[in-house]
Amino acid sequence: MVQATAPSEVFHVRDLNFYYGMFRALRGINLAIPRQRIFALIGPSGCGKSTLLRCFNRMNDLIPGARVEGEVLFNGADLYAPEVDPAEIRYRIGMVFQKPNPFPKSIFDNVAFGPRINGYTGDIAEVVERALRRAALWDEVKDRLKQSAYALSGGQQQRLCIARALAVEPEVILMDEPCSALDPAATLAIEDLIRELSKEYAIVLVTHNMQQAARVSDRTAFLMMDESRSGFLVEEGETEEIFANPHDKRTEAYITGRYG
Amino acid sequence: MATVWALKRRTTRRNEQIIFLVLFLSAMVSILTTVGIIYVLVSESLGFFQQVSLWDFLMGSQWTPLFQPQHFGVLPLVGGTLLVTGLSALVALPVGLGSAVYLSEYAPERARRVLKPLLEVLAGVPTVVYGYFALTFVTPLLQRYLFHDMIVFNALSAGLVMGIMIIPLVAALSEDAMVAVPRSLREGAYALGATKFEVVSKVVVPSALSGVVAAFILGLSRAIGETMLVTIAAGATPRLTLDPRESIQAMTAYIVQVSLGETPHGTLVYHSIFAVGLTLFVMTLGMNILGQWVVHRWRARY
Numbered sequence: 001m002v003q004a005t006a007p008s009e010v011f012h013v014r015d016l017n018f019y020y021g022m023f024r025a026l027r028g029i030n031l032a033i034p035r036q037r038i039f040a041l042i043g044p045s046g047c048g049k050s051t052l053l054r055c056f057n058r059m060n061d062l063i064p065g066a067r068v069e070g071e072v073l074f075n076g077a078d079l080y081a082p083e084v085d086p087a088e089i090r091y092r093i094g095m096v097f098q099k100p101n102p103f104p105k106s107i108f109d110n111v112a113f114g115p116r117i118n119g120y121t122g123d124i125a126e127v128v129e130r131a132l133r134r135a136a137l138w139d140e141v142k143d144r145l146k147q148s149a150y151a152l153s154g155g156q157q158q159r160l161c162i163a164r165a166l167a168v169e170p171e172v173i174l175m176d177e178p179c180s181a182l183d184p185a186a187t188l189a190i191e192d193l194i195r196e197l198s199k200e201y202a203i204v205l206v207t208h209n210m211q212q213a214a215r216v217s218d219r220t221a222f223l224m225m226d227e228s229r230s231g232f233l234v235e236e237g238e239t240e241e242i243f244a245n246p247h248d249k250r251t252e253a254y255i256t257g258r259y260g
Numbered sequence: 261m262a263t264v265w266a267l268k269r270r271t272t273r274r275n276e277q278i279i280f281l282v283l284f285l286s287a288m289v290s291i292l293t294t295v296g297i298i299y300v301l302v303s304e305s306l307g308f309f310q311q312v313s314l315w316d317f318l319m320g321s322q323w324t325p326l327f328q329p330q331h332f333g334v335l336p337l338v339g340g341t342l343l344v345t346g347l348s349a350l351v352a353l354p355v356g357l358g359s360a361v362y363l364s365e366y367a368p369e370r371a372r373r374v375l376k377p378l379l380e381v382l383a384g385v386p387t388v389v390y391g392y393f394a395l396t397f398v399t400p401l402l403q404r405y406l407f408h409d410m411i412v413f414n415a416l417s418a419g420l421v422m423g424i425m426i427i428p429l430v431a432a433l434s435e436d437a438m439v440a441v442p443r444s445l446r447e448g449a450y451a452l453g454a455t456k457f458e459v460v461s462k463v464v465v466p467s468a469l470s471g472v473v474a475a476f477i478l479g480l481s482r483a484i485g486e487t488m489l490v491t492i493a494a495g496a497t498p499r500l501t502l503d504p505r506e507s508i509q510a511m512t513a514y515i516v517q518v519s520l521g522e523t524p525h526g527t528l529v530y531h532s533i534f535a536v537g538l539t540l541f542v543m544t545l546g547m548n549i550l551g552q553w554v555v556h557r558w559r560a561r562y
Contacts, residue, residue, distance in 0.1 A: 062450060064369070091453025101444040104467050114452035117462065161448070168452055 010035045010172055010202040011056055016070035018051055020063065025051045027230040029070070031221060038194060038203045040217035040239065042210060044254065047223040048231025049206045053174050055079075056204060057093040058086040075171075091118055094165030094173045099181045100157035102149035102164070107141050110149045110160055114168035127167055135163035136193050155186025162193065172202045179212065191216050210255055214243050222251045301541060304534035308332075311528055317535060323498035323509075325518075325529045332532060334539060336498035340415065340508035341540075344490055345483040347419025347504055348426060352479055355423070356430025357465075357472065363431070364438035365460050376435075383428035391492030394421035399493065407505050413495030416504035421493065422483050430479040437471020438464055470558035477551035481544045487512035511540045 011033035018026035026048045033039050033056075041049040051060065058079060060066040072079045079089060091114070102110050111128040120127065128145070132138040137159040141152070149160055158178060165173055175194070179187040194203060194216055207213050213220050220243070221236035235248045246252045309317070312332045320333015359379070363372055399417040403410050410416070441464050449463040465472065495507030496517055509517075515533045523529045 057451065059447065059451065062447070087450075087453050087455050089453075090451050095447075095451035097444060097447065097451075099444060101442070101448040103445060103448065103463055113449070113462070117449075117452065117454050117458050164448075164452065 008034055010075065011204075012071075012073040012076075013052075013055075014071040014073070016052075016055065016068065016072060018048070018055060018060070018069070019065075019067040021065040024228070024230045026055075027226075027232050029231075029233050031233060031236060033202060033204055034219065035202045036198060036200070037218040038198045038205055038216055040213035040220045041204065041206045041223060042208070042213045042220060042254075043223035043231070043234075044225070045208065046229065046231075047225045049223050050176050051231065052223070053176055053204060053206045056172070056174055057090045057095055059090070059095065061086050091168055092171050094168065094170035096158070096161050096165055096173065096175045096178045098177045100154055100161050102152075102157050102160050105149065106146050107149050107152070107160060108145040111163050111167045114164060118168060128163075131163040131167035132160075134166050134197070135159045136189070136196070137163055153186070155182050155189055158182060158186070158190060159193065162190075162197075166197075170201070172204065173197065175203060175205045177206055177208060180208065187212075210243075214239060222246075222248075222254065224250060224254075298541070301534055301538040304531055305538045307526075308528065308531035308535040311531075312535075321500050323514075325532050330528070332528075332535075334511075334536060336500045337509060337511045337514055337536060338539065338543075339500045340494065340498065341484055341490075341510040341512070343415045343502065343504060343508060344419040344422055344494055344510055345480055347416065348422035348483045349476075349480055351420055351423025352426045352430050352483075353476055356427045356475070356479065357434055359427065359431040360434035360438055360472075360475075361460055361465070364435045365456070365464060376432075379428045379431055383432070385425075387425065387486060387488040388492070390421050390425045391489040394418050394489060394493035410505045411495070411507050413493060413497075413507045414505050415494050415508045418490050418494035419504060422486060422489055425486070425489065426479040426482055429482060430475050433475030433478060434468070434472045437468035437475065440471070441467045470555050473558070474551045474555045477547050477554065481547035481551070484547065485512065485540065485544050487516060491516045511536050515540075 009032045011031070013029050013031040013033075016026060016029040016031075017024060029052060041052060043049050054060045055068060055072055056074075056079075060068070068080055074089070074093070078084070103113065105113070108125075108128055111131050112124050115124055115127050129138060129142075132141060137156060140156060141147075141160075144151070149157060152160060158181075162173075162178075178194075179190050182190065191212065194205065197203060198218075205213070205217060217239045219237065220239045222234045222242065223231050224234050225231050235242065235246065235251055237247075242251065243255055246255065317332055317334050319335070320331055321335045322331035322333045323336045324331045363375060363379075367375065394417045395412070398421055399410075399412060399414065402414075402417055407416075445463055445467060446459050449459045454462065490510035491513040494510055494513065496509050496513060497507040498509040498514065499506060501508065514536055518529060518533045
């Protein structure tokens with residue numbers, strides 16, 4: 001595979017169209033996601049930001065009738081090439097969901113799930129501890145690793161899900177509105193964690209909360225939908241630039257609250 | 261005007277009371293019936309246990325009520341029932357679980373739409389039909405290809421067909437439990453690089469475990485209580501054996517045999533069917549309580 005992207009980019013999206021059956025959910029997306037930074041996708045509900053996020057780890061493959069046109073390059077290689085195994089892709093590209101979704105298992109088993117299914121043979125307790133420490137949850141749960149994950153609060157559950165994603169040592173973490181089901185205090189804790197994690201990982205963050213995008217991210221892309229409800233990219237740039245000095249009138253309208 | 265309003269209110273209130281009463285009585289019908297059944301079983305069994313000690317009944321390994329000397333050790337009947345039930349479990353649990361996993365996780369929507377109702381139709385086939393299916397189709401098949409000198413009435417054939425009979429129940433209940441596992445849990449596992457089978461075996465089935473185990477227990481409870489199939493196909497020879505090729509007699513089949521025979525009312529043999537019935541009732545009740553307990557104790561809250 002030719003190195004078609006700059007080494008500083010983890011994802012490169014070229015002329016991406018995405019379909020759910022006959023419905024085109026995304027059209028003509030071109031975007032580059034840099035390494036070790038936080039990239040926020042913002043836009044009104046239904047603009048396709050979650051769909052775009054799910055193109056990055058082929059989560060959309062699970063939906064019958066979903067179809068991709070164009071290219072999504074991961075480290076320069078086509079994610080949708082026929083020889084690519086989606087399970088392996090998802091192992092290297094972690095994901096955190098809107099609602100905390102721990103498995104009905106113990107805290108330990110939740111974090112150990114990824115390494116176990118991927119055949120990790122080393123000291124699994126060490127992996128679990130490291131992941132929980134990185135997710136800033138270790139001190140709160142170290143004495144009750146055998147307890148059900150459901151005994152944790154919502155914010156703790158979400159940090160557990162982040163630890164679960166970190167345990168397989170992915171290169172990128174995709175976050176789909178990770179704070180939307182949390183209270184303000186838990187939201188701040190997760191945001192601090194996201195900033196901390198961005199030192200080691202590329203993070204793509206979907207959020208409907210513009211303050212969050214402004215607070216947390218380095219770069220921001222603004223999406224909207226057209227008359228046929230297809231999502232498209234309006235503009236993309238450094239977060240400060242987008243929020244202080246948007247080039248497009250529609251971006252300005254959205255971030256100042258006059259839209260959506 | 262005021263009186264008209266008041267009248268209307270009174271009739272509504274009376275209607276409400278009538279509706280309440282009708283609904284209350286409907287609910288009471290099944291409760292009262294259960295109480296009545298327990299009363300009959302216990303009171304008629306008392307007559308039996310005045311002549312045969314509970315110890316001899318529960319621990320005796322010979323059941324010869326119709327010959328001299330009479331023995332009333334229930335173990336051969338319990339053993340016969342459990343042998344057939346065990347065989348049915350060998351068929352119904354793996355196949356039922358397999359069908360449930362297929363329907364809930366693998367089947368394309370179109371296949372699911374056809375198969376699920378088909379499974380429910382299978383559950384509606386009268387058990388007498390399964391009895392003749394075992395006797396006139398499965399037994400000759402087994403005799404021809406596997407056990408050439410096997411007796412016509414045998415536990416094996418009845419057990420296998422019983423297994424087929426309870427597959428729909430096990431499959432439908434397990435499938436309900438699996439479909440109830442939220443999509444977000446499946447996505448969480450996929451996002452960690454799990455393959456489809458890993459998602460099913462390590463997340464969906466464990467998450468649905470309480471429902472799956474309850475389905476197993478209810479299926480087996482149904483097998484224990486099943487009457488027609490074992491009466492027709494499993495024989496009428498009370499025998500404590502683990503060899504499924506032998507002819508046995510299940511508890512239910514004994515009750516049928518005596519009920520249809522010429523046993524005079526009030527005799528010891530007559531009372532014995534109530535003792536066996538009570539034993540059966542306690543067994544299935546125990547299974548159902550166990551099933552309920554499993555569902556509540558292990559239920560995942562997601």
